[in-house]
Amino acid sequence: MKILVLGSGIIGAGVVRQLVKYSDAQVVNADINEAKLREVTQKYGADRVNTHRLDIDDHAAFVKFIKEVNPDVVASTIGPFYRNAGKVYRACIEAGKSCCDVCDDIDGVKQAISSHEEAKKAGITIISGLGDSPGLTNIIAKFCCDQLDTVDDIHVLWAAPLSEVGLAQFFHGIHCFAFPHQYVNGKLVDLAGKMTVEFGEPLGKVDLLYCDHPEPYTLPLYVKGVKNILCAGAAWPEVPGMSMEAIAGFKDMLMEPIKLQGVEVSPIEVFSHMAYRMVQEQMIKWKEDGTPYNFGGTIIKVFGLKNGVKATYTFSGVGRSMTTTPRTLASVAKMVANGEVKTKGAYAAEGCISPLDFIKAFTEGFATIKAMPGKAKNEFIVDIVPV
Numbered sequence: 001m002k003i004l005v006l007g008s009g010i011i012g013a014g015v016v017r018q019l020v021k022y023s024d025a026q027v028v029n030a031d032i033n034e035a036k037l038r039e040v041t042q043k044y045g046a047d048r049v050n051t052h053r054l055d056i057d058d059h060a061a062f063v064k065f066i067k068e069v070n071p072d073v074v075a076s077t078i079g080p081f082y083r084n085a086g087k088v089y090r091a092c093i094e095a096g097k098s099c100c101d102v103c104d105d106i107d108g109v110k111q112a113i114s115s116h117e118e119a120k121k122a123g124i125t126i127i128s129g130l131g132d133s134p135g136l137t138n139i140i141a142k143f144c145c146d147q148l149d150t151v152d153d154i155h156v157l158w159a160a161p162l163s164e165v166g167l168a169q170f171f172h173g174i175h176c177f178a179f180p181h182q183y184v185n186g187k188l189v190d191l192a193g194k195m196t197v198e199f200g201e202p203l204g205k206v207d208l209l210y211c212d213h214p215e216p217y218t219l220p221l222y223v224k225g226v227k228n229i230l231c232a233g234a235a236w237p238e239v240p241g242m243s244m245e246a247i248a249g250f251k252d253m254l255m256e257p258i259k260l261q262g263v264e265v266s267p268i269e270v271f272s273h274m275a276y277r278m279v280q281e282q283m284i285k286w287k288e289d290g291t292p293y294n295f296g297g298t299i300i301k302v303f304g305l306k307n308g309v310k311a312t313y314t315f316s317g318v319g320r321s322m323t324t325t326p327r328t329l330a331s332v333a334k335m336v337a338n339g340e341v342k343t344k345g346a347y348a349a350e351g352c353i354s355p356l357d358f359i360k361a362f363t364e365g366f367a368t369i370k371a372m373p374g375k376a377k378n379e380f381i382v383d384i385v386p387v
Helices: 010-022 034-044 059-069 081-095 106-114 116-122 136-146 167-178 215-222 244-248 267-289 324-337 355-362
Strands: 002-006 026-031 049-053 073-076 099-101 125-128 150-161 181-184 187-190 194-198 205-210 228-236 258-260 263-265 295-306 309-320 345-348 367-373 379-386
Touching (some): 002 059, 010 026, 010 034, 010 324, 034 049, 073 324, 081 099, 081 106, 081 116, 081 125, 081 167, 099 324, 106 125, 106 345, 116 345, 136 150, 136 215, 136 295, 136 355, 136 367, 136 379, 150 205, 150 215, 167 244, 181 215, 187 215, 194 228, 205 244, 215 228, 215 345, 263 267, 324 355, 355 367
Parallel strands (some): 002 073, 073 099, 099 125, 125 345, 150 228, 309 379
Antiparallel strands (some): 150 295, 181 187, 181 228, 205 228, 295 309, 367 379
16 A cells, blocks of 8 residues: 655644554655655654655646556645645646545635536546545534434534644645635535634643635535524634734735835735744743643534434544544545545535544544434533544
């Protein structure tokens, strides 16, 4: 089994780690950043991971590289995905190789879904959005929906640890909070908003903003009849003086280039570099004063009818760092490489992967997903439990 991992940043290196630790796969890691590639080689050894410099903007060279590597699957972590996801899909279709990624932009996943017929004709499988959110969230939400006779509402709520956010994620974060879409009354609409959610310690109550994650776009494709899907998130903890809500307020000026002393610059790029630097400086202070900062949380709530009665299914969890994102991608990449995903074409995770099969792969066979009665009537708690 050979897996080509695109990107060697925080998530890409995490995927490499998962594959090295939990498989005997031959791993090839490619990135445009040679310094990051050297870090991967130093950490895992050239005998375990082959690294190559790659510029995905050179389409012809990109396709040639995929063909030469000849992987069983391509696993991409190259963001921001509203810019780069389509480049990977096109190259993989032309090279005739299946691929999966951690795309967390509606723009990117739309490009995947729109390539369904091309991917099917090429005899490959494309699975878009295999991180924590989207990815784990979609699959668990689909499990909850499958327990109901009809589904009314789905809430996907998350808080991501700032300590695990690289530069590309800042581009994504500003983009997704500035241009949020939600699924309301059966339609995907532009809708900004915010809410306060209790995640449990150490996060406590977190102010979330509606965001432009793929769940409100993809879940209706596979959960028929759902009326409303809300997706809201935040980076935790918030850096003093750097409110994502305030930055999102500049959305009309973020995307258009401006001239500064005769040089054309991108406002979103400037904001992203500034935010990334501020977080790095703030993390030093958090470490010094002992402030917990590398935790994240996820809550999924699904509302509908079961046996003619209103019922609620809830999944929630708080954990350290963002290990679930690289683990999700690595788990599905192995499933595809091993031939466990039979369908051809382009999908979101919940469209072609059984939740039970995924959890088995995700936990290396040690756990499954179950729904258990909660404290309130017609309330069910969903959890990943040992087998």
